[in-house]
Amino acid sequence: MITGIKKEQHVFADYSYVPLVFAAPKLVGFSNNNTAATVCRAMSLAALGYSLLTNSKWGAYKLIPYKTHAMLDFASGVASLAIPWVFKFSKNKKARNTLLLMGLTGLVVGTLSIIGAKKS
Numbered sequence: 001m002i003t004g005i006k007k008e009q010h011v012f013a014d015y016s017y018v019p020l021v022f023a024a025p026k027l028v029g030f031s032n033n034n035t036a037a038t039v040c041r042a043m044s045l046a047a048l049g050y051s052l053l054t055n056s057k058w059g060a061y062k063l064i065p066y067k068t069h070a071m072l073d074f075a076s077g078v079a080s081l082a083i084p085w086v087f088k089f090s091k092n093k094k095a096r097n098t099l100l101l102m103g104l105t106g107l108v109v110g111t112l113s114i115i116g117a118k119k120s
Contacts, residue, residue, distance in 0.1 A: 004116030011058040036095035070113035077106020
């Protein structure tokens, strides 16, 4: 039985995702691709933004319900899977694969968090 990620545990996913995605262009080696680097930074800052607005212990301004936050994580994952082709950098293996990994992470964390939200 899948128990999901509880709200109290989700903070670890968010606050590790944000700096890793922001730093990914340099860490992985595609900072010379301005489009891919900008996408990573924008997605990182968006995740930070809605994390700080989530109704949870880690939220600075408790405006967004946790379930909505989890759905935003899932939607971000879906978007990440398409972005390399939409923004035409799919031939850059490092950038493409980073976005695909971000997408899979968003889908898994989002899904498990939605499951966890239903059980709490």
